Amino acid sequence: MAHVVLKNVSKVYEGNVVAVQDVNLEINDKEFVVLVGPSGCGKTTTLRMIAGLEEITTGEIMIDGVVVNNKPPKDRDIAMVFQNYALYPHMTVADNMAFGLKLRHFPPEEIKKRVNEAAQILGLTEYLNRKPKALSGGQRQRVAIGRAIVRKPKVYLFDEPLSNLDAKLRVQMRAELIKIHARMKTTSVYVTHDQIEAMTMGDKIVVMNNKLVQQIGTPLEVYNNPVNKFVAGFIGSPPMNFLDCTVKDSNGALWLDFNEFQLKIPSQFADKARSYVGREVTFGVRPEDIYDRSMYQGSIDSNTALANVEIVERLGAEEFVYFATNGGYSFIAKYDPQVNVHMGDTNREVIFDLNRSHLFDKETEMAIY
Numbered sequence: 001m002a003h004v005v006l007k008n009v010s011k012v013y014e015g016n017v018v019a020v021q022d023v024n025l026e027i028n029d030k031e032f033v034v035l036v037g038p039s040g041c042g043k044t045t046t047l048r049m050i051a052g053l054e055e056i057t058t059g060e061i062m063i064d065g066v067v068v069n070n071k072p073p074k075d076r077d078i079a080m081v082f083q084n085y086a087l088y089p090h091m092t093v094a095d096n097m098a099f100g101l102k103l104r105h106f107p108p109e110e111i112k113k114r115v116n117e118a119a120q121i122l123g124l125t126e127y128l129n130r131k132p133k134a135l136s137g138g139q140r141q142r143v144a145i146g147r148a149i150v151r152k153p154k155v156y157l158f159d160e161p162l163s164n165l166d167a168k169l170r171v172q173m174r175a176e177l178i179k180i181h182a183r184m185k186t187t188s189v190y191v192t193h194d195q196i197e198a199m200t201m202g203d204k205i206v207v208m209n210n211k212l213v214q215q216i217g218t219p220l221e222v223y224n225n226p227v228n229k230f231v232a233g234f235i236g237s238p239p240m241n242f243l244d245c246t247v248k249d250s251n252g253a254l255w256l257d258f259n260e261f262q263l264k265i266p267s268q269f270a271d272k273a274r275s276y277v278g279r280e281v282t283f284g285v286r287p288e289d290i291y292d293r294s295m296y297q298g299s300i301d302s303n304t305a306l307a308n309v310e311i312v313e314r315l316g317a318e319e320f321v322y323f324a325t326n327g328g329y330s331f332i333a334k335y336d337p338q339v340n341v342h343m344g345d346t347n348r349e350v351i352f353d354l355n356r357s358h359l360f361d362k363e364t365e366m367a368i369y
Contacts, residue, residue, distance in 0.1 A: 002064050002077075002154035002187045003029050004050065009059035011045050019045045021211045023059070027189060027204075032181050034190045034202035037234070041208040043191045044159055050189060051157050052076050063154060079148035080157040083164060085140045087132045093119075094128040097146045114150040121180060122146050138169045142176070149184065158190040162197065174201060195235050199223065207231050229365035232284050232358055238320060241290075241331035243283045244362070247276040255302075256283055256359075260327035264302035266354050269369040273359060276368065284358035287320065290333035292341060293349035303352045307331075309345040323350065 004027040011020040020042040027033045035043040048054040050061060052073035060067050068076050079100075087096050094115055101111045119125045122142040132140055141161060148156055158177075162170045178201055181188055192198055198205045199219045207214045207222060207230075215227045226232035232240045245256045247265075254265040254273050263283070265273050273281075293304070307323035310330075314337065321333045321341055333350060335341060341348065359368040 003027070004155060004187060004189070005060075005062045006046075006050070007060045007062070009046070009049060009061060010057050011042075011049060011054060012057045018211050020049070023213055025206060025213065025216065027187060029187055030185045032188045032190065032201060032203045034192060034198040034205045035208060036192055036195055036198035036202075036205055037208035037214075039193060042211045043193075043206075043208050046208075047157055047159055047189060047191045050155070051078055051080050053080075077154040078157055079151045079153040079155075080159065081141075081144050081148050081161045083160045085132075085144045085164075087140060087143055089132050092129050092131055093124060093135070093143050093146075096132070096143055097150055100147060100151055111150075114152070115146075118146040118149040121149065121183065122176075136169075137165050138173055141165065141173060145177075145180070149180075154187065156186055156188040158188065160191055160193070162192075163194075170197075177201065196237060199235065207234060209234070225367075226358065227367055229282060229284070229360045229367075232360070232367070236286055238287045238332050238334065240284045240286050240358070242360075243285075243329050243331065244280060245283050246280050247273055247278065249274075249277045256281075258283075258305075258325075258327065258329065260325060260329075261305040262302070263305075263352060263354060265359075268355075269359070272369045276359075276361075280362045281368065282360040282362055282365075284360060285331070285352055286356070287332045287334040289353040289356045290331065291351040291353070292333075292335060292339045293351060295336060295339055296351045303354050304349055305352070306347045307350055309341055309343055309348060312341060312343050323348070 006023050006025040009020065009023040012018050023046055035046060037043050045054055049056050052071060056069050061069060063076060097115045097118060098111045101114065119128055122145060124142055124146060127135060127139060162173050165173060174197060190201060202219055205219055205222055206216050209230050215222055215231045222231060223235050245258045248255045248257045254270050256263045256265060305325060307325045309321060310324050311322040313320040319335050319337055321335050323333060324330045361368060
C-alpha cells in the first residue's frame with residue numbers, strides 16, 4: 001500500500017505551453033481518488049507524471065515519503081491500466097496477464113498462482129486460454145486490469161479505462177471496479193471526464209479545469225459545497241441552473257431580484273450576501289431542488305416563480321422539465337413522473353428550495369454561499 005503526495009507539481013512543454021499548474025494533492029493509503037474534468041484540463045498529464053511517463057517541470061512527487069521525480073516508471077512500484085487495453089493480440093489471456101511478471105523473472109509457480117487469483121477476482125478463469133480477439137470489450141478491459149492486479153503494486157493508475165465501452169457495460173464495469181478496490185484495498189488514482197463515474201467511484205474527487213485543481217473533497221462535499229461556478233456546473237446531472245440577478249435590501253431582508261420575480265435569501269446566508277447589495281450575482285439551483293407547486297409540501301413564501309414548459313423528457317423513474325419565463329430565464333427541473341406536466345403548459349408555479357441554493361460572484365465566479 002502507499003501514500004502519494006504531490007507538492008506544487010507543474011508541467012510546461014516547449015514553447016511555454018502549460019499542461020498542469022501547481023497541483024497539490026495528498027492521496028492516502030488505500031484511498032480511491034478520482035481526477036475529473038473536461039478534455040485538456042491536465043488530469044491525464046498529472047496521472048502520467050505520477051507514473052513517471054512524463055517528466056515534472058517543477059515540484060515533487062512522493063510515494064511513501066520517497067521523492068520519485070527522477071525514478072523511472074519500473075522503479076516506482078505502480079501499475080497502469082490504459083484506455084485502449086494495450087493487450088498483445090497473439091497472446092492468451094493468461095500470457096497477457098503474466099507478461100510483466102515474466103519480465104521481472106518471477107518463478108513460474110508464483111506467476112501461475114497470481115494469474116489464477118486475479119482471474120478468479122475478475123471472473124476470467126474460463127477465458128484464460130482465449131486470445132483477445134475472442135473476448136468482448138468488457139472482458140478485454142478486465143484482462144488489462146488483471147495484468148495490473150498480478151503485479152501487486154503500491155499504486156494503481158487508471159487512465160479512463162471505461163471510455164471505450166458502451167453505456168450499459170460502463171455501468172457494469174464501474175460496479176466491478178468498486179468491488180475490486182474494496183477487495184484489494186490498494187491506493188488507486190483514476191482519471192475520467194465523466195462526473196458520474198467520479199461521484200460513484202471516488203473516496204475523494206479532484207476537480208480540474210484549465211490546468212488547475214479547482215476543488216478537492218468527498219463526492220458529497222464537492223456536490224453540496226462547490227467552491228466556484230465551474231465546479232457547481234460540472235458536478236451533477238443535469239447540471240446546475242444559473243440565473244443572473246441583483247441583490248436587493250428591503251427593510252433589512254435580502255432579496256434576489258430577477259425583475260419579473262423575486263426570491264428571498266434565507267437568513268442563514270444573509271451575512272455572506274450582504275456585501276453584494278446592489279450588485280449583480282449569479283443564482284445557482286440544481287434541477288432536483290426545483291418543485292412543482294402541486295407536489296411541494298414545504299413553505300412556499302417568497303420562493304416561487306411562474307414559468308412556461310418548453311420540453312418534457314420522460315425517463316420513466318423521473319422526468320426533466322425545461323422551463324422558460326416570460327422574461328427570458330431558462331432552467332431545468334427534475335420532477336417525479338407523478339407531476340401532471342405537459343409541453344406547452346403556461347404559467348406553471350415552480351418552487352425553488354432556497355436553503356439548497358447557491359450564489360456566485362458574477363466577476364470571479366467564486367461561491368458566495
